[in-house]
Amino acid sequence: MANSEGTQIHTVEQQLDSNLESVDSAEETVLREAGSLGFDEDDLHKIGISIRECMVNAVVHGNRYNAKKKVHLKVERGADSITIWIGDEGDGFDPADVPDPLHNDNLMKHSGRGVMLMQAFMDGFEVTTRQPKGTQVKMVKIKAVSN
């Protein structure tokens, strides 16, 4: 498939169960696509950790391990970037509700750092409401231009 600029787009879509095995599976799928695009090891690590954080949020906080609910993964590999959508079927999520993990009051909290890591490691990060129900996260990583 090609987009409006004529760039070839390769797309993978999967529906995953709401368990931790799906976290590994999604990471493997995305890293395979990113690896074929030529991302370096550091970027692959950043992409991998971002996928894991997002999948954990979808499985644990979104779908709450509910076996009847799925996590929806879509990966688009373009000429120089990879775009990932991860959607859950939970009750919805507003990233603005997450306390700032860098605030002194929160620094020693056990959790609450996942969104910050995704924002730090990816070039694009967007949270929207998924229809008919749930949350969808879109993440983009652009391949660095090699010298």
Place this chain on the structure above:
Amino acid sequence: MSVKLTTRQVGEVTVVDASGRITLGEAASTFRDTIRDLAASGHKKLLLNLADISYIDSSGIGELVSGFTTVANQGGSVKLLNLTKRVQDLLQITKLYTVFEVHDDEAAAVRSFS
């Protein structure tokens, strides 16, 4: 790959050599239980050698923080040794570099507890 933890005693300091990945699930539980067991059995000077840790997610970071707090609440301390560049970056991003004492020389790290 999960996490593997082995402990050895260097004087009064307990060195925990960790390898693998500390991520949500069994690995994070193993890490948490090991630190808690050590603290409960009176090991209050813990040096975590993370040289062979390839990967830590936010859950793993949470366990590092919890371990630090658990041991500190019992009058002890947890310090970190031999961080990889990736783990260093994680601690920078999360501002936890300001919390943990980090060493890259084991002998100096052991001496720092006395």
